[in-house]
Structure formats: C-alpha cells, structure tokens
Amino acid sequence: MTDWCVFVAKDDTGAALAPTSVELRQGTSSHAFGDVAGQGLSLDLGAIAPGAYSLVVTLPNRPELPLAVGVKTAKTGKLVYFRGRSPAAAALSSQSVSAGPAKSRTLHVIELTLGKSHEEVVLVAGWDYSGGANNALYAKTWRDDLYAGETHVTGSKTTITRVVHDFTVVTLFDFKTGLRTRWLKGRSDWHELDSVLQGTVPTHTASYKTPANTQKRHDDDSISIVHVYDYIIELGATAPRSLKRFDIFSHAWAGGPILVNTDQDEEFSTGARHTERDPGDKDGRDKDFTATNMPRRADFRKAFASDGVAKVWGCFATTDYRRLIRGAAQAPDETTPFTVRTSEGEVEVTGERVKNFFRVRLLPETYMGQMAMAAGITVYGAPPGMGADLRAVGKKNYMFVNQSVYRLEYGWYKDALGLEPDESGHIPFR
Amino acid sequence: MQSESSRAHQDLALRRSTVPGAVSSFAATAHRPTDTGRPRLSPWGCLAAIALTSLAPSCARSSGEQSRVDVPGDPSARPAPPLPGEPPHAGDPAETTGAPDETPRTGQDTANTAEALLASAARLEAVEVLDLDTRRLRVTFTAEQVEAMRDALTAATIQESFVNTPPPWSVAVRFRADGATVVGVPVGERALRVNPREPFSAAWASPSGEPLPGVRDIALGETLYDLLAEKLGPPSQEYRPARPLNLNGL
Numbered sequence: 001m002t003d004w005c006v007f008v009a010k011d012d013t014g015a016a017l018a019p020t021s022v023e024l025r026q027g028t029s030s031h032a033f034g035d036v037a038g039q040g041l042s043l044d045l046g047a048i049a050p051g052a053y054s055l056v057v058t059l060p061n062r063p064e065l066p067l068a069v070g071v072k073t074a075k076t077g078k079l080v081y082f083r084g085r086s087p088a089a090a091a092l093s094s095q096s097v098s099a100g101p102a103k104s105r106t107l108h109v110i111e112l113t114l115g116k117s118h119e120e121v122v123l124v125a126g127w128d129y130s131g132g133a134n135n136a137l138y139a140k141t142w143r144d145d146l147y148a149g150e151t152h153v154t155g156s157k158t159t160i161t162r163v164v165h166d167f168t169v170v171t172l173f174d175f176k177t178g179l180r181t182r183w184l185k186g187r188s189d190w191h192e193l194d195s196v197l198q199g200t201v202p203t204h205t206a207s208y209k210t211p212a213n214t215q216k217r218h219d220d221d222s223i224s225i226v227h228v229y230d231y232i233i234e235l236g237a238t239a240p241r242s243l244k245r246f247d248i249f250s251h252a253w254a255g256g257p258i259l260v261n262t263d264q265d266e267e268f269s270t271g272a273r274h275t276e277r278d279p280g281d282k283d284g285r286d287k288d289f290t291a292t293n294m295p296r297r298a299d300f301r302k303a304f305a306s307d308g309v310a311k312v313w314g315c316f317a318t319t320d321y322r323r324l325i326r327g328a329a330q331a332p333d334e335t336t337p338f339t340v341r342t343s344e345g346e347v348e349v350t351g352e353r354v355k356n357f358f359r360v361r362l363l364p365e366t367y368m369g370q371m372a373m374a375a376g377i378t379v380y381g382a383p384p385g386m387g388a389d390l391r392a393v394g395k396k397n398y399m400f401v402n403q404s405v406y407r408l409e410y411g412w413y414k415d416a417l418g419l420e421p422d423e424s425g426h427i428p429f430r
Numbered sequence: 431m432q433s434e435s436s437r438a439h440q441d442l443a444l445r446r447s448t449v450p451g452a453v454s455s456f457a458a459t460a461h462r463p464t465d466t467g468r469p470r471l472s473p474w475g476c477l478a479a480i481a482l483t484s485l486a487p488s489c490a491r492s493s494g495e496q497s498r499v500d501v502p503g504d505p506s507a508r509p510a511p512p513l514p515g516e517p518p519h520a521g522d523p524a525e526t527t528g529a530p531d532e533t534p535r536t537g538q539d540t541a542n543t544a545e546a547l548l549a550s551a552a553r554l555e556a557v558e559v560l561d562l563d564t565r566r567l568r569v570t571f572t573a574e575q576v577e578a579m580r581d582a583l584t585a586a587t588i589q590e591s592f593v594n595t596p597p598p599w600s601v602a603v604r605f606r607a608d609g610a611t612v613v614g615v616p617v618g619e620r621a622l623r624v625n626p627r628e629p630f631s632a633a634w635a636s637p638s639g640e641p642l643p644g645v646r647d648i649a650l651g652e653t654l655y656d657l658l659a660e661k662l663g664p665p666s667q668e669y670r671p672a673r674p675l676n677l678n679g680l
Contacts, residue, residue, distance in 0.1 A: 128594075128635070129596070130596035130597065130632045130633070131592070131594065131596070131617075131632060131633055131634050131635060132633035132634060132635040132636060132637065132639075132642070133592075133594070133634070133635045133639055134635065134637070134638060134639025135639075136639075137639045209562075209563055209600065251594065251595070251596060261596075314594060315594055315595050315618070317595050317618050317619055319619050319652075319655065319659075319665075320675060322619070324675075342675060343659070343664040344674065344675060347675065347677060349677060353677055357675070357677050361676065387593055387594065387595050387618045387619065387620070388594045388595075389589070389591035389592060389593055389594060390591055390592045390593075390594050390634075391590060391591035391592070392641070397639070399594060400591075402591065405620070405649070
C-alpha cells in the first residue's frame with residue numbers, strides 16, 4: 001500500500017487547467033509532481049518526511065500559488081492536509097485504487113478550482129505611528145467586505161460590488177510588522193498562503209518623536225512602498241490585468257500615503273536629486289511613477305484589470321485647501337473675488353480660480369492623480385481639505401471621511417468639479 | 431451611493447455627550463462614594479478646592495493681555511507662575527519655558543476626561559499650550575482667546591469616531607475650569623483627543639488596535655486650530671503641510 005498526492009486544477013466553468021508545474025516545497029528543497037499514467041499529476045508520499053510544506057502550483061499567465069499544506073503519518077499511512085483553514089477553492093479527498101493485491105494505492109486528491117484568469121487584490125496597511133491604530137484591521141475588514149459584497153463603512157449595511165471570490169488572492173503588506181501575507185478565502189475565515197518579511201528586518205516602531213528612530217526607519221532594510229510596487233510590477237509581467245483593487249490604509253497627505261513616516265534625505269527632497277526616490281525612504285511619493293523611479297511602469301500599468309480601482313483611504317486634511325473650498329462655496333458666484341487666510345498669508349481669489357486650481361493643478365499633481373495616470377485606472381482618495389476618521393461597527397473597522405462634517409465641501413466638489421464621493425466619502429482623482 | 435439610513439446614521443455621528451457618569455464639573459468628580467458609602471475628597475479635589483482662591487492672579491494676568499509665546503533664549507520671556515496643583519518652578523530663574531506639567535497621572539482621581547471638559551466648558555477660565563514632550567508651557571491664551579475656546583467647547587461634541595490625523599503640532603492643551611485641569615492633544619484641524627490615563631499622548635488605540643479605555647475625540651471645529659496656527663505657525667513636518675498654493679496663472 002502506498003500513498004500518493006494527486007493534484008487536479010480546473011477553472012470555474014469546469015474546464016481542466018494544465019499546470020506548468022506542481023511542487024511540494026520546504027525551505028530550499030522541493031519535490032516535483034510527475035504525470036502518472038491513469039492518475040494525473042502525482043507525488044509518491046512515501047519519500048516525503050512529515051512536516052509543513054507549500055504546495056506550489058504554477059499555471060500559465062498566473063503567479064505561483066503556494067497552498068499551505070502538511071504531510072503526516074496516520075495509522076493508514078501518509079496523508080496530506082491543509083494547514084490552518086482549508087481554502088474554499090480546494091477540495092481534498094482520498095480514494096483507494098487497486099491494480100492487484102501488491103499494487104493498491106491511496107490517492108489523496110487535491111482539486112483546485114480557479115477563475116478563468118488570475119485575480120488579485122493588494123492591500124497596504126501603514127504603521128499608525130501617532131495614533132496606535134492597527135491598520136491591518138481596516139485592511140482585513142475591507143478584504144472581508146469585498147468577499148461578502150457588502151460593507152458597513154457608511155455605518156449601516158450597504159451593498160458593494162463583490163470583488164473577492166474563492167479563487168482571488170488577497171495580499172496584505174503590513175508596514176507595522178513588515179510582513180507580506182497572502183490569503184485565499186477559507187471554508188471559514190481565510191487560508192493563509194504565506195507570510196514573508198519584506199526586507200531583512202521588521203519596521204522599527206519606536207517612538208516617532210525621536211529623530212534617531214526616524215533615521216533608523218529610513219536606514220533599515222525594512223518594508224517599503226517599493227516592495228509593494230515591485231510586487232505589482234511582477235504581477236503585471238506574469239498575470240496582466242489581474243489586479244482588481246489596490247487599497248492603502250494609512251495616514252496620508254497630498255504627496256502620498258505615510259506608511260512609516262520616513263523623511264527623505266535633503267538631496268532627494270530639495271537637493272539636486274529631488275526628482276528621484278530616496279532609496280531609504282519607505283513612504284509613497286507622488287514622484288514614484290516617473291520613468292526614473294519606476295522604470296517598469298508599463299508592467300505596473302499592465303497589472304491592473306480594466307475595471308481595476310485603487311484607493312488611498314487616509315487623510316487629505318490640508319487646511320488651506322479646505323478654506324479655499326469654503327470660500328468658493330460661500331461666494332455669491334464664481335467671479336466675485338474673496339479673501340482666504342492661508343498658511344502663506346491672505347490670498348484674494350475667485351471661485352473660478354479655485355476651481356481651476358483644483359482641476360488643473362492640485363488633483364492631477366497628487367499621489368492619487370499621478371498613480372491614476374501611471375496605472376490607467378480610477379484612483380480614489382480623501383478629497384483635498386478633508387480628514388479621515390476611524391470607527392468600529394461591531395467587529396469591523398473602517399476608515400471614512402465624515403460627510404456630515406464636510407457637507408459644504410462635498411457640495412462644492414459636486415457643483416464645481418462634478419465629483420461625487422463613494423460610500424466611504426472618497427472621490428475619484430481620475 | 432449611500433442609502434438614506436446610512437446618511438441618517440452619519441448625521442448621528444456627532445452627538446452631545448450623554449455618557450453615563452459624565453460630570454457637571456471637574457471638582458464634582460473628586461467626590462465619589464468610598465467603600466464605606468461615605469463621600470471622600472481626593473487629594474486632587476483638595477488641591478482643586480485650595481486652588482479656587484488662587485485663580486484671581488492668573489485671570490488678571492490673562493485679561494486683556496496678549497497671549498505669550500515663550501521663545502527659548504528670549505531673555506524677556508519669563509516662566510509662567512505655577513498653576514494650581516502644579517509645583518513651583520524648580521529650575522533656573524532664567525529658564526524661558528514653563529515648568530513641566532505635573533497634571534493627571536494614571537491612578538489619580540482627576541477626571542481628565544472629555545466628558546468633564548465639556549461639562550465645565552461654560553466656566554472655562556484658562557487655556558495653556560504645553561510642549562507635548564517636555565510638557566513645558568509655550569503659550570498662554572488671552573482672555574479673548576479663552577472666551578473663544580469657551581464658546582467652541584460649549585458647542586463641541588464627542589465624536590463616535592476617531593480622527594486619523596497625527597497632531598499638527600507637538601503640543602498639548604491644558605484647560606482649567608472649576609479649579610481643575612483637563613489636558614488634551616489637538617489632532618487634525620477640528621478635534622481634541624483626551625486620554626484619561628495618558629494626557630500627553632495622541633494615541634487612541636492599544637498596540638493591538640483596540641481603543642484605549644476612556645479616550646475620546648472632541649469635535650471642536652477649527653477654533654483651536656486657528657488659535658494655535660496663529661501662535662505656533664503652520665503645522666510642523668509630522669503633519670506634512672500644504673505645498674505652496676501657486677494660484678498664479680489660473
């Protein structure tokens with residue numbers, strides 16, 4: 001009696017998929033499945049030591065899919081099982097076959113059902129250096145909502161487009177821990193595919209008020225927005241048009257998401273190389289999408305599905321912008337001058353100038369505007385002038401822009417720019 | 431698109447505090463039944479009671495006076511006199527910044543709460559801006575500015591949500607009314623975060639992400655932000671301020 005693991009893949013219409021390879025990996029060693037006549041892709045478990053493995057499935061035009069499995073010895077022989085929660089997209093069954101008394105086998109069959117093409121959602125959780133929030137909770141709530149097709153981000157149940165299916169890979173870059181974790185939906189909860197430290201050390205999360213800590217965060221080889229970009233770029237090269245959503249939960253400002261709050265060295269902020277990314281900088285910057293800073297931006301663009309969406313959930317609470325909007329919203333018409341107090345002193349403007357400033361200059365030059373142009377998708381963000389809030393609805397955690405607080409401003413965005421917020425109060429920057 | 435019910439819910443997002451146990455004044459919180467059922471006066475309450483008699487000089491100093499920004503190295507700047515419940519300055523008399531704050535600490539019966547601040551808002555007597563790290567005095571509000579803050583706090587509400595913005599300046603604000611003090615940290619442009627256990631902290635959540643007990647954000651409007659901007663200048667780097675507006679040519 002021998003035990004074999006057999007692998008079968010099909011798409012959600014039932015059509016068979018032909019893997020390029022299937023391997024059982026542990027550290028640097030791997031055991032490849034072979035095509036056994038009458039049995040399909042199979043691996044004899046006899047030579048496999050009990051332990052934790054990744055069952056790495058490679059299919060054309062898809063990234064490697066590493067299912068978390070284990071091999072153990074039972075009374076009846078060796079068997080394979082899913083570690084953690086079993087993926088909803090996979091079924092595991094056993095059957096005995098016999099080709100005579102001396103040749104009976106137990107086949108442990110893993111049948112994986114995928115979409116017609118790869119689909120993925122990438123989430124980013126910044127480190128909340130000042131408030132203490134665990135932004136991964138907001139990302140995970142959103143992951144669950146995208147699977148359920150409903151959200152409570154408005155405070156009550158609201159239907160949204162279901163983006164995550166059983167076969168959708170959800171990837172979270174957590175800047176507090178430094179880990180990139182990937183899941184498939186589990187039969188309950190989520191099946192963790194893998195969890196990998198980005199860089200060589202976790203994020204240094206000591207007090208943000210101490211300059212030495214900020215410098216260490218800059219100098220460390222730890223998680224950076226560049227890891228996220230590189231992941232998306234590889235996705236674009238391997239599985240074009242597969243990225244359905246790219247959501248970033250963090251503090252933010254006009255210049256981008258603040259993921260660990262690193263400063264740029266002077267050379268890269270105001271110096272001769274100010275158009276280049278500072279290699280030590282970990283935060284997102286609006287200059288990230290240039291040919292210099294993202295040489296493979298064609299692959300970055302290719303990663304996004306035609307209906308792909310990105311969203312920066314954090315603040316855009318710049319008071320000057322809010323005051324310009326309030327002034328314009330309260331002006332009798334678009335041509336009557338009014339005065340606004342700003343951080344640069346008082347400025348006299350008209351509603352028309354404010355509108356043009358937002359449309360021509362501000363919105364396109366933000367991180368969201370720049371990403372929208374680079375990726376060719378709609379990118380949402382908090383409207384300039386508005387801050388994001390955090391709230392819990394039961395065990396769910398949400399970032400949102402309070403539409404009651406900013407009613408006047410939202411009215412101006414709609415009337416002057418034709419921009420209306422989504423369910424969480426964010427507006428499209430393209 | 432939002433449903434009507436969700437809009438209605440959001441309209442309720444800002445509400446006047448009706449938290450059970452909210453007190454009518456700071457001093458009142460000093461009186462709580464003991465295990466024996468008898469009221470007791472906490473050490474802080476005693477200090478508050480004694481302090482009532484020493485309010486006059488402080489008010490007189492504030493009345494009609496320009497708010498002071500203590501500039502390190504400015505020989506004309508003088509340290510502020512100690513507040514009730516605060517030890518006298520122990521440092522060099524030439525020290526140009528105020529003494530480190532010694533107000534509420536964990537375990538003291540001081541009611542450093544948003545509810546207490548709102549309950550006594552109408553009787554606000556003094557407002558001081560302290561450095562968040564050193565806790566030294568940086569600015570004392572004038573009587574006119576205190577009045578503006580009194581109005582803002584009287585109309586303020588406690589939010590059901592937390593503002594997701596780092597402190598625009600590295601400061602805390604100390605409010606005094608009814609002989610007691612409450613310290614909060616401005617967050618964003620429209621909120622004040624009050625933490626009963628760690629008054630000089632902008633954090634609202636524990637490392638696991640759960641809200642810390644008693645921490646509240648007060649929705650203030652922009653009054654405090656405006657007054658701080660006037661005295662401290664544009665928000666510092668940690669808030670990442672606006673870029674140059676550059677409205678030319680539009």
